[in-house]
Amino acid sequence: MKKLTPPADEALVERWVQWLREGNFDQIERGLDPGLRTDDLRDKLQGMAVLIPAQPAKSVKPVGHLVAHHPDSSRTVTTTLEYEFPDQWLLARIVVQQQSGKSSVTGFSVYALPESVERQNGLTLAGKNSAHYGVLFLALAALAVSVYGVIVCIRVPVGKKRWWWAILCLIGVGRLGINWTTGAVGFMPMWIGFPPSGAVAELYSPWIVYTSLPVGAALILMFRDRLVRSEPSGR
Numbered sequence: 659m660k661k662l663t664p665p666a667d668e669a670l671v672e673r674w675v676q677w678l679r680e681g682n683f684d685q686i687e688r689g690l691d692p693g694l695r696t697d698d699l700r701d702k703l704q705g706m707a708v709l710i711p712a713q714p715a716k717s718v719k720p721v722g723h724l725v726a727h728h729p730d731s732s733r734t735v736t737t738t739l740e741y742e743f744p745d746q747w748l749l750a751r752i753v754v755q756q757q758s759g760k761s762s763v764t765g766f767s768v769y770a771l772p773e774s775v776e777r778q779n780g781l782t783l784a785g786k787n788s789a790h791y792g793v794l795f796l797a798l799a800a801l802a803v804s805v806y807g808v809i810v811c812i813r814v815p816v817g818k819k820r821w822w823w824a825i826l827c828l829i830g831v832g833r834l835g836i837n838w839t840t841g842a843v844g845f846m847p848m849w850i851g852f853p854p855s856g857a858v859a860e861l862y863s864p865w866i867v868y869t870s871l872p873v874g875a876a877l878i879l880m881f882r883d884r885l886v887r888s889e890p891s892g893r
Contacts, residue, residue, distance in 0.1 A: 659861050663720040667737040667754075672718065674766060675741070675750045678707050691755070691762040706768040709748060715741045721775045721862040722751070732757035734764075740775050740862075747771040779839045779864045781857060789843055790867075793836040797855035797869035804828050804854050807875030827878055830854025830870030839864035 677685050683703045687695055722738030733756050741748040753765030771778065783790075807827030811820050833849040836842070838857075855869040 659720045659723065662861075663723040663737060667723065667735060667752075668720055668739065670754070671737050671739045671750050671752045674752060674763075675710070675739075675768065678703065678768065679710050681707060686766070689763050690766065691764045694764065709768055709770050710741075711743045711746065713743065715743055717742045721749070730757070736765075740771075742774065747774050749775070775862045779859070779862060781838060781859075781865045781867075786838075787841060789836060789841055790838065793834060793843070793867055793869060796834065797857075797867060800830060800855040800869045800872045801853065803872045803879075804830075804875045807872070807878045811878060823878055826874035827872070828853045829872075829874040831873045833868050833870050835866050835868035837864050838867055 674686060674689070677683075683700055686703060687699060690699075718739055718741050720737065721740045722736065724734075724736045726734045726736075728734070735754045735756060736751065737754075738749060738751040741750065748768060748770055750768045751765065752763060755762050755764045804827050808824045811824040811827060814820075830851045830853065831849070833846040833851060835844050835846075837844075849870065851868075851870050854872045854875075857865050857867045859865040
């Protein structure tokens with residue numbers, strides 16, 4: 659993430675956090691988009707400022723950098739830094755709207771974390787509920803069925819196309835996924851995947867554990883006797 663985050667964007671977040679630490683709220687207000695300069699802005703800034711410990715941070719590293727391009731040729735750049743202090747962690751995030759060579763800060767937030775982002779988004783079983791275990795069980799079951807289908811294709815005499823059948827066994831249809839950190843569940847009916855189940859994550863983002871119907875393996879196991887009869891003998 660350090661290599662993917664432009665130094666200027668990282669420095670911008672650090673500068674605004676330093677202004678917050680110093681109580682330089684006027685500088686922050688001048689840099690914010692006019693739509694954010696509400697009557698309670700000063701109270702919000704003071705609430706964020708009290709979250710920052712007096713001692714210097716042990717480490718500061720980028721944990722998120724997202725660039726979104728829009729149809730009107732503008733783009734939104736979101737940069738997130740993680741601050742590690744002796745007794746706590748903080749996340750600082752700035753959202754910058756860029757268009758026609760002009761930039762404005764449309765979002766600035768600082769909030770405390772109970773642990774580091776890396777640990778918080780870890781792929782562990784601690785503290786998980788029935789939804790997590792349910793999706794995990796289905797993912798392992800789909801993978802087991804697919805692997806068994808591949809073994810059947812290799813061992814059963816289905817002719818020279820056995821490897822094509824074996825590849826078909828590793829294809830899944832439909833996707834049921836769960837955000838391993840938040841527990842949010844999503845379903846995509848129009849999805850074809852290879853392999854049928856797994857877990858994916860982007861850098862410091864939460865893991866997504868997913869599963870799908872191992873349709874390929876199911877078809878092979880259901881019709882393997884017919885395939886053996888229809889294919890010429892020989893390996």
